[in-house]
Amino acid sequence: MLKNILLLLGSVGLSAAPLLAQTPSIQNTNSGTDKFAQLGTELPTPNTFRTASGAPGSQYWQQRADYDINVRLDDEKQAISGTEDITYTNLSPDVLTYLWVQLDQNIYAENSMTTSTQTADLQPRMSFGAMDYLARADFDGGYKIESVKQKGGKALSHVVNHTMMRVDLPQPLQPKQSFTFSIAYRYNINDQPKLGGRSGYEYFPEDKNYLYEIAQFYPRMAVYDDVNGWQHKQFLGSGEFALPFGNYKVSITAPADHVVGATGTLQNPDQVLSATQRKRLAQATSANKPVVIVTQAEAEQAEKGRAKGTKTWNFVAKNVRDFAFASSRKFIWDAMGLKIEGKPIVAMSYYPKEGNPLWGQYSTEAVAHTLKTYSKRTIPYQYPVAISVHGSIGGMEYPMLSFNGYRPEKDGTYSASTKYGLISVIIHEVGHNFFPMIVNSDERQWTWMDEGLNTFMQYLSEQEWERNYPSRRGEPAKIVDYMRMDKSLQTPIMTNSESVLQLGNNAYGKPATGLNMLRETIMGRELFDYAFQEYARRWAYKHPTPADFFRTMEDASGVDLDWFWRGWFYTNDRTDLAIEGVKWYTVDSKNPEIENARKRQELNAEPKTLSQQRNLQDIKRTLVDNDKPGLKDFYNSYDPIATTEADKQRYQQYVKTLKPEQQKRLNEGLHFYEVGLRNIGGLVMPVIVQMTYEDGKQEIVNIPAEIWRRNNEQVTKVFVTDKPVVAFTLDPFLQTADTDLSNNAYPRKLAPSRFELFEQQQRPQSNPMQTQPSATQPAVPASSGATGGGTN
Template sequence: MKLVYTLLFLSCSGLFWAQEWDDKFKQIDNLLPTPNVYRTASGAPGHQYYQQKADYKIKLELDDEQQIIRGEEVITYTNNSPDPLEYLWLQLDQNVRAQHSHSKLISVDNMASFKGINNLERKMFEFDGGFKIEWIKSMNNEDLNYAINQTMLRIDPKTPLKPGGTLTFKVKWWYNINDRMKVGGRSGYEYFEEEDNYLYTIAQFFPRMCVYDDVNGWQNKQFLGRGEFTLPFGDYEVEITVPADHVVAATGELQNASSVLTSQQRERLKKAAEAYDKPVFIITDKEAEENEKGKASGKKKWIFKAQNVRDFAFASSRKFIWDAMTVKQENKNVLAMSFYPKEGNPLWEKYSTRIVAHTLNVYSNYTFDYPYPVAISVHSRHIGMEYPMICFNGGRPEPDGTYSERVKYGMLTVIIHEVGHNYFPMIVNSDERQWTWMDEGLNTFLQYLTEQEWERGYPSRRGPAHKITDYMAGDKSTLSPIMTNSESIWQFGNNAYGKPATALNILRETIMGRELFDYAFKTYARRWMFKHPTPADFFRTMEDASAVDLDWFWRGWFFTTDHVDIGISNVKWYTLNTENPEVESEWRRTHDQQQDVHVGDIRNQSDIEETQTEKYPELNDFYNLKDPYAISPLDTEEYNELLSQLTPEQEKLLNSNLNFYELEFENIGGLVMPLILQLNYTDGTSEVRYIPAEIWRFKSDVITKVFIIEKEVKHFRLDPFLETADTELSNNSWPREVRQSRFQLFREKQLQENEMQRDKRAKEMK
């Protein structure tokens, strides 16, 4: 019986230990899929990796009178998987704007969301924006069976599509284009009432194939509006019919320039192909203003081709100014271009194309050469959205041509970000519907590097560790781990953009170092060019290419909502006892004089007129009369005997005057990080010591560390360069620091003008 109880106790103790022990350095193998023939343990594509191909031939017409897109497409789908496919899934993203879409039904409202007439109007606005599928046919015009489930469409071929086989079919459809100023959206139009003109930025405009892969099978998760688009690669040939005076910018290369451009415009394009320092105008501002005054009759067909892209988008308007310049890459030149209305100037003609070119150069340096022939930035109010070779970006000055600092840097930032998306996810083609951070987070990280290379002191919103601390220290009930599906994320921008970008920046600057990180990051980018990576592929590649164990980092930063709050909770200072009576007697004397005195002793000096031993000296004995700091001959003899037993090295150590500081560190936030400790010495010098995060591997709440130092330390400071995203800096110093701030008694006046307008008014007053 005693043995049974003993075993039961041991069993329960083991269970308790397994449940309670929080191992921050446990490997994350249990959180990742098992490597296989498709994806290796090193993070590279496996020897049987495959991906599907979807080629499109599309003919569409933009109805500028009724704001309708009408189209017909031929899709050739190639099954490169080892699986026979009984059905095919297509995405109908415009159905998110259908009158009875689920995205409208599941939106969470409260009365605060109706505050303001504009919000109320948007809530009540009725708009039927869903796809209208007229038919789906085989190439011999037989109707194909299909079914629509909200934003997904299933096609049922007569026989399963075998491995290595292709299926070609046709779809005819149309939909009403949404007014982005009224109902929002990544795609749509803006109406300019004064001149009765439209600027169209069109995407998600055609039924598109879903991804079928070794991870999810069909990625047919419904589009609810936030989780973006997971798409296979393919070749596109697109004919776009628009009003004759419209100018079109699109994914791919223009095939019929001689039909849609004037000889002067074609000549200017040739000059742009050799313009490496500044843009050349293809259509000037004056030409664009003249073009938008009237509406020409007739139509024009613009033809574009694009190879090995995952999507297609375009913009069309009679308002466009157009400029271009060339970016040199290692193996080819790229034409960087901008299309914008006069309302975008003077910002757009000054900055847009140059920031496009700059972005290509910086991103290519950290990943791979930009493989496409063009990169286009289109001005569109209140939007930032990306597609292969083209993106739609906000940043509009005031009507008088002035602009705030916020508008300027907002425009530069959004162009960098959206052009950067060509790399992630347009080329490194991650699953946006599932893992937003894999494109937004990685892209925001590179965006930060690009911003800093554009201008010293660029006011980057995301990237540096200290800019994410308010979010990470927030209410845990409204935080999600980074590894959360895109539709379920709390605080989307901070979670999917800011936190992963910060994590990568910390890896680069603090954990791995720039050289190791840059090599591993470039390895990942090049391994997965034109392929479909998963989070596991990224995590494994970063470790495999650097020989740095990062499981603790991925676990803490990506799989939890822990935050960084590491403090110095105690400091003890020790020095060596030299055993030399003369040295130690003086040390005791000085040490005793520096001790704090009890208040009672202070008051007794005056309140007690005379003690008994003062009144009767004969009461004093040896202990009263002994000098505590006196050195006897015996003390000297014992010291000399000790010296005779020491080696020269031991004697040197005994007299080295070393300082021993025992520091206690407390992990309050739960997220383990390296200890970056600045030691400020009494002689005015300082040094920084870096202790890897593995110091927490056996105990992750409180640890102690002894520092042996020749100099005397005046002040310790943790994370002196704001590297770790520590959310509470007040406990990072010892002794504690009190930092001065400024209390504002009067509230600042709200300025109704930007700084450029204010400066102009000030000059007029002189």
């Protein structure tokens, strides 16, 4: 440790204040953009629709789209056909002359923009799955729009532009008016394991059955709002969905032996369920553990048959932004009841036998747990059901219903990663009921607003599931590998969904980590939790933007976070704070007995040079040591560190000139440490300092990020302690995603790494003579055991 003694000449009363001031010479030297500049032009100007506080304005409005859908599932051709009546209500102050409808299935069309703009590399070896994906042009996908008509049957002019369709209105739609029109359509369902996608079918060759997870199955209204006008950015596959709220009445016709689960409440259980199933379902609504409605034995029996007829399942969903369903004769179905603020809700799961035993044990319990934990931290869940469906899709969300992956091995065993993967994906996808199904952000523009916020909530929910739950994302340390990557491999969080690099890290992990850092380190749990809940309350069943989130978090907490939004969301800067050096100062007490004793201790502690050490051995006695007469004088016995009576008298006279409080300062024994801090990564962060004292005890000091406000790159901070410090460490609990811990300690700490020992082996050499016998080299009989001259 570098140690300097501060000699205070003059009044000791001046010792503390000047030391605590920042050194003027290194202030006001920010290079480039000030990282504490307020977000001005980056955020839209507040208005009567969206206020500066982040709340909806007095004239906030949003459109409405109500649907009456009849859809048929063809289990022989794996196809969907349907008709829908859309009633679109113009609640904006604008006059509309056309409407935009989303045709998301068109990403599978022959002329798909998704396919034509997709880039890939060919490798010398290719899997059959990769080949199937590249050859997906063989699949006749996309919507076949059979008609677009207004109420009364008259055809409407319409133009299809890839995944968007413009419907021209026969007359302008005035504010507060509604318009009803109909669309008839059909499309072929994609083989999801082969072609990918957020919905599709999975085929089970063992029992020759299909499991359908069906979404984006109907032409859906695009959003028209005060921010973008029409949100009709093309769907290319990454940027998900922007949708208005409305009421849904949906009739699903499927094979008579299928079990259907869907968004909303089943309206005709007497027509589609047996008496036994209805009885079990009634029991499940008040059960505190899952009740099986369709058993595995019943599902296995259904797998063996093929009903010739059909059943139509009728569902109603109110105030939702979308609708999805699942259908299969393979489904086991269980459910349990719960109450959130007195409102009864049913948690359900649909899964094939291939999902057991995991699904029967964990799925519905995870659904219920998610609703409880999310409701506690955002808003109470208001919908009547929440459903988890198991199929080949890794995870996808819709109102009241989600598709989730992970299944055990065929023998029923499973790894820990499979178990926790299942629980996590269910928490995540069911959690999407809150973001963006209720807090309805624009996923087509900003993936992070639903995935990032939801991943953060998922982390909190996982930690309430089990102590030390192995969460993949949320803790700052888990984002470090991504943050330290080359910046050319990253994009800022505030990047459009279709242009993001590394979607998982960018839109899920980084924003979730940022929120966790806000909660634990920057704002504190109390302020963060209140502000986050206020955001959910303000924007439930509305369309928030990033600015609404940023402003609400600041407005409800009283914390200026512009520096954090700017650095974490708008740049690729990383956290790398370093301790550059430490200077140790103590007060010169002027007491000769104390100061001389200290000087003697330091003198005795000074190491002897190599020559001095060897001379002690080689020179047994010097000339003076032999007491030769005339060689010794005053200085041979003089002790310059000895305290004299004159020294004591001068000290007493000095003390009399001091005030009592100044006299106290002389003998407090305080230690002053000037710590040099540097921001290497560019991202300003709070400075968390752990001081380890000489006696082994430790103390944590949390310094807000504003320490960097006058100089974004380097500062010095003085710490005053009443006992010696032997080590300083930055971010000891890994709270800030610091990408280089090697410079976080002073004195520097060596971090052990590992290398693996192995016995070097010679690589087998190819020997064509062994595998391709010729006329000059006879083949070796298989029974001889000879190996020739090669190495086997």
